[in-house]
Amino acid sequence: MRFLLALLALTTGMVSADGGLAVQNAWIREAPPGASMMAAYLTIDNGSDQDNALVGVSSPTFPRIMMHRSETVDGIARMQHVERIALPAHGSVELAPGGYHLMMATPDPQPVAGERVALTLHFADGGEQQVMAPVKKKP
Amino acid sequence: MFAAALLSACEPPQPPHLQQGTLLPSAKPVADFNLIDDKGESFTLKDLQGRWTFAFFGYTHCPDVCPTSLSMLAKVMARLRQEENLPSLPRGLFVSVDPARDTPATLANYVKYFDADFVGVTGKSQQLHTLTRQLGILYAKSGGDSADDYLIDHSAAIILFDPRGRFYALFNVPHDPDKIASDFMLIRNYYEASE
Numbered sequence A: 001m002r003f004l005l006a007l008l009a010l011t012t013g014m015v016s017a018d019g020g021l022a023v024q025n026a027w028i029r030e031a032p033p034g035a036s037m038m039a040a041y042l043t044i045d046n047g048s049d050q051d052n053a054l055v056g057v058s059s060p061t062f063p064r065i066m067m068h069r070s071e072t073v074d075g076i077a078r079m080q081h082v083e084r085i086a087l088p089a090h091g092s093v094e095l096a097p098g099g100y101h102l103m104m105a106t107p108d109p110q111p112v113a114g115e116r117v118a119l120t121l122h123f124a125d126g127g128e129q130q131v132m133a134p135v136k137k138k139p
Numbered sequence B: 001m002f003a004a005a006l007l008s009a010c011e012p013p014q015p016p017h018l019q020q021g022t023l024l025p026s027a028k029p030v031a032d033f034n035l036i037d038d039k040g041e042s043f044t045l046k047d048l049q050g051r052w053t054f055a056f057f058g059y060t061h062c063p064d065v066c067p068t069s070l071s072m073l074a075k076v077m078a079r080l081r082q083e084e085n086l087p088s089l090p091r092g093l094f095v096s097v098d099p100a101r102d103t104p105a106t107l108a109n110y111v112k113y114f115d116a117d118f119v120g121v122t123g124k125s126q127q128l129h130t131l132t133r134q135l136g137i138l139y140a141k142s143g144g145d146s147a148d149d150y151l152i153d154h155s156a157a158i159i160l161f162d163p164r165g166r167f168y169a170l171f172n173v174p175h176d177p178d179k180i181a182s183d184f185m186l187i188r189n190y191y192e193a194s195e
Ligand SMILES: [Cu+2]
Pocket: A068, A069, A079, A101, A102, A103, B063, B064
């Protein structure tokens, strides 16, 4: 059972070591062939008593990962760069289609559905967490 | 009895109650425009005629909102493919408002990924504007680090053209494929009864 839980934690990227932060359900949207940009999504639970923030994401696969927020106001969809994504104590923040997302230029060769990509999340308190994000065809 | 039957036959059909769509009070004719399709051929008002068309406006450098909307529209098409009372499937049209970066080849790869029948079009700024301003579709460059690294704010609505190429209805966000597909069937029945 313990082994099974450990395996589950590994496969879903649920690692709650660092200050009570748990990163879950990371995935990267497969891009259409030749599309210049890709997006990634995940959920961060901050189970600790301390406010924190996501301040950056890095990956050997993507040279530069930006943090963005999409928002549709008065029928207009817009994307904005964000410097940090607040992670309030005992809160949960979802990066999901149409909202916060990670955005990166599509590398060559293009990652396709079924592949897994390592992402390292950098937090305001200096902590880091690595997750394996599967590339998926559609939400 | 006879009078009632006669009366109901003469009464104009009532606009359907839609879950997500908004019917225009009266179908709005669209003035001609000249765009270019994903095969590099010209795409004008005539190409909107003969079939219903769902149109979405965006750009391929957009990895979040645009793929979400096109996946959603592909689901609408998948639902409508199962409709037995639909002689021809609506066209799915992606209008790129980023002609500087979206070439016909880029558009072809992009739209066909979502649905093999989708068509991508773009065009000179002025011609894009000729179409979009008739539909109330807005877009503007925003942000970015350099001349070719920018974002575009754009209307998220899906526009429905009738088989005469008129602006007939629109679907505002949030989009739900089941609701849009069932709204479309109601809209189409209403159109058939009114024409
Ligand atoms: Cu973005």
